[in-house]
Amino acid sequence: MPTPQKELKVSQIKEKLSAAHGFIITDYRGITVKDISVLRRKFRNEKVEYRIFKNNLASIAISGFPYASVSEHMKNTTAIAIAYGDPLAPLKILKEFEKTRKITVKGGVIEGQVFDVTTLMAMRDLPSMNELRSMLLNTLQAPARGLVTVLGAGAKGLVQVLSQRAKKLEEAA
Numbered sequence: 001m002p003t004p005q006k007e008l009k010v011s012q013i014k015e016k017l018s019a020a021h022g023f024i025i026t027d028y029r030g031i032t033v034k035d036i037s038v039l040r041r042k043f044r045n046e047k048v049e050y051r052i053f054k055n056n057l058a059s060i061a062i063s064g065f066p067y068a069s070v071s072e073h074m075k076n077t078t079a080i081a082i083a084y085g086d087p088l089a090p091l092k093i094l095k096e097f098e099k100t101r102k103i104t105v106k107g108g109v110i111e112g113q114v115f116d117v118t119t120l121m122a123m124r125d126l127p128s129m130n131e132l133r134s135m136l137l138n139t140l141q142a143p144a145r146g147l148v149t150v151l152g153a154g155a156k157g158l159v160q161v162l163s164q165r166a167k168k169l170e171e172a173a
Helices: 004-019 033-045 055-062 068-073 089-097 117-123 129-172
Strands: 022-027 048-051 079-083 104-110 113-115
Touching: 004 055, 022 089, 033 048, 033 089, 048 089, 055 068, 068 104, 079 089, 089 104, 104 117, 113 117
Parallel strands: none
Antiparallel strands: 022 079, 022 104, 048 079, 104 113
16 A cells, blocks of 8 residues: 555656656666766756656656656666756756766657657757757858858959059059
């Protein structure tokens, strides 16, 4: 029979996951408390919460969602990075963190869809929304920038020709 404390924890986990845009399940084995604190600080800056839940409580909480199959990754040491903003932010932060420490991604859910490790590893290399917007803006501005350059080049060339002619006339005089 479940205790009221466990029921409360399960409802808290459900609440967090329902408010999230996505979450990544990781294995934190071999990482020090200091490293996890550093990782949590980086996560907080991107509206991501990194929590360690009991596997059975997290599995019970996840079972109420359409993506319940992700609970198969809830084995051994498990921590969940819950993204409340950009759903790919945890992947990008974990990629940066992996340069100095080993952390294993087990699986995840992004916008309600379950993804395996291979797909998540490919997704973390995608540009962020801000980078995509910047690329789009540069692409849209390129024709206008080219037109201004071409139109400006004619006037600039004429000014240079007249300037050179004026110098030759001064030298001749």
